[in-house]
Amino acid sequence: MTVSTRLRRSRRDEGHGRPWMDPRDLWAESLAGVLARPVRSMLTTLGTVLGIGTLVITIGVAATAANQIVGRFDALTATSVSVVVPTPPPGSLDPALVGWSGVDAVRRLAGVESAAALSDSEDTANVQVRANEVIAPGTVSGQTMAVVSATASLPAAVRGTMSSGRFFDSGDIGRHARVAVLGDQAARLLGIDDVRRAPAVFFEGQSFTVIGVLGGFQREQRLSVSVILPPTTGADRMGLKDVTRVLVNTSLGAAGQVAHQAPIALSPGHGDSLTVLAPPDLSKAKKGVQGDVNGLFIVLGLVSLIVGAIGIANVTLVTVMERVGEIGLRRALGASRRQVAGQFLAESTTIGLLGGIVGASLGVLVVVCVAGAKQWTPVLDFRLALGAPAAGALVGLLAGLYPSLRAARMEPADALRSPS
Structure with missing residues (x-):
């Protein structure tokens, strides 16, 4: 028992009311409980490390891969415009809608890098x-x-x-x-x-x-x-007399404008008769890719996190059962149910916090290494990395609820009679 706790008990004995524990004492007791069994605590922390690390890695790699996919989509697809030219019916005396020289007019449009006409x-x-x-x-x-x-x-x-x-x-x-x-x-x-x-x-x-x-x-x-x-x-x-298709390559971001102007340049007055195939909106495509990939990996990360939480709960419950005698002694010396529950909650929360810190650090390191190996630009949400320790602490807190409540419900006499 710490000096501070003894002073609080002496104050109770002098009639100063219900005993209470200073938060610093609670933290010291919790840390002592964690360090008393270092191997078990390390293995328990490993579950949270894996859960938080997997969550950070999967979201980071997903965002990086989505950024790379969208970048390639931008470079290849978002700059390609095709114009389909209907051919005159057989025997028609109407002139062709687009002549071979019409490509020169398209090349002069702002944002056009290259263009060619095809006939098939x-x-x-x-x-x-x-x-x-x-x-x-x-x-x-x-x-x-x-x-x-x-x-x-x-x-x-x-x-x-x-x-x-x-x-x-x-x-x-x-x-x-x-x-x-x-x-x-x-x-x-x-x-x-x-x-x-x-x-x-x-x-x-x-x-x-x-x-x-x-x-x-x-x-x-x-x-x-x-x-x-x-x-x-x-x-x-x-x-093969008539142009059937016109292929246009544009600068990034100019495809929409060129798609609107190309039919007019190719066939003035008959632009509505041509069919333009333009790339979709890039912002929607980017959000769709990132949303799909992130959703998949978030589920995987949460499953790993749940596994870590179950590990903390199991080990905390075993710790409670092994420390029945200690719990009975504390209750007999005046510790309240709330103080006993708080101690075990603090221990499980500490384990979760440590796991969150280590897991987030390893996750960021893995994402950077994977991006470097693939020559990608790493995309990291630092809010996730900074919030991961808090998430680990929350997981530890939730995982320790049941074992803590079970410890708090023990009666001092029953606990002291139980074999330690």
Whole structure:
């Protein structure tokens, strides 16, 4: 018994009223109870460490991953705009809504980084293409792939790169040259890996010289299995006269404005007839990704925290049963039920507080290490890290309620008779 407590009891004996315990005495007794069994206290604290640490790690990693996902979404999807152009019905004498030169007007819009026009049709969607003119019996004579025509700015519009050779230019377009560029998958299927010897492809009874292979598509991946012709050659040889799609890449944040202006620039007076495919609102997408990921990991963290709370409750209850004699002695010396309950509540709260501090520290460290290993920007809510010790203390407090109440209900005589 501490000196302070003895002084309080002496004051009671002198008629100063009901005994009471100074908060400092309560803290000292609780700390002594925790330190009296260091191994058990450490193992009990470990449950809270795991719970708080898991909660901080999961929320931190979720926020970091969501930020990375949204960042990639911003870079690839939020800057892509497509304009679909309806084709005139067969036999119609009406002029095309969009001409090949309309792409130049789109490029002049503020916020546009690149743009290209494409022409495709159902008639050229499945064409038998061969890489040689000789048809040997019993062998596969070719591959079925799409044939399209496009402007010379297509590589930039699909964010692709030339893996071999070159793309056709304005000179090829002006000469109506019978040249073609293959998508990387189409070149692989046809067995063409080197264009320096000017290989040719054959389809629809015509030959075309392959001058390049385009790969690395970040947009319009289906073009990787296509034969791409200059617009003049496509119109002369395959009937691809009309623009069917316009691909536009914009600066970040300019997609909405460009999506509104592009139809007007492409077809003045008929912009309403064009269909614009623009990216969704980024703020809603970001909130949706973060909300879904955070919700999943919060559930996992709370489950771990509940496991830690159950561990504290079990160990505190065992501690109460082992200290029955001590409880009886304290009650016999004048300690009230409230003081006994307060002591065990303080012990469990102390364990939870220590677990919260250690768990939050480890959680922040793990989040930073994971972000560093992945070369991500760590996203941490410091309110969570600072509130984690309080959450750990609350978990310890709640976990110790039942054991504390059980200790407080013990009668001094019964407790003293029980074996310690």
